[in-house]
Amino acid sequence: MNQEERSLIDIVVGLGNIRWWHRIIERKGFRLNGNINHYPDFMVMTKAGKLVLIEFKGGDRDNSDSKMKLELGRQWQAQAGQSYRYFMVFKNKDFGIDGVYNLSSL
Numbered sequence: 001m002n003q004e005e006r007s008l009i010d011i012v013v014g015l016g017n018i019r020w021w022h023r024i025i026e027r028k029g030f031r032l033n034g035n036i037n038h039y040p041d042f043m044v045m046t047k048a049g050k051l052v053l054i055e056f057k058g059g060d061r062d063n064s065d066s067k068m069k070l071e072l073g074r075q076w077q078a079q080a081g082q083s084y085r086y087f088m089v090f091k092n093k094d095f096g097i098d099g100v101y102n103l104s105s106l
């Protein structure tokens with residue numbers, strides 16, 4: 001986990017409603033399988049029982065695959081049900097798209 005990812009998970013855990021979190025290792029476990037294999041960065045369980053997948057995009061990424069990952073994550077959320085959420089978080093970009101946040105608005 002790099003320092004930017006550590007900053008993100010520190011913010012998430014600081015929300016106070018988190019039961020547990022898990023760092024997903026790319027190509028080693030959980031993935032969203034579609035037209036691409038998407039390994040979100042974090043899996044978070046809230047105290048209310050919501051499972052949240054978070055894909056983080058740091059300042060060093062060109063984000064060329066972000067649109068495909070977001071579409072796949074949103075499809076997963078829609079099919080999985082009310083207890084599941086998908087969020088894409090950019091370090092410092094704001095796209096004004098539902099489900100896409102920047103670090104300061106998370």
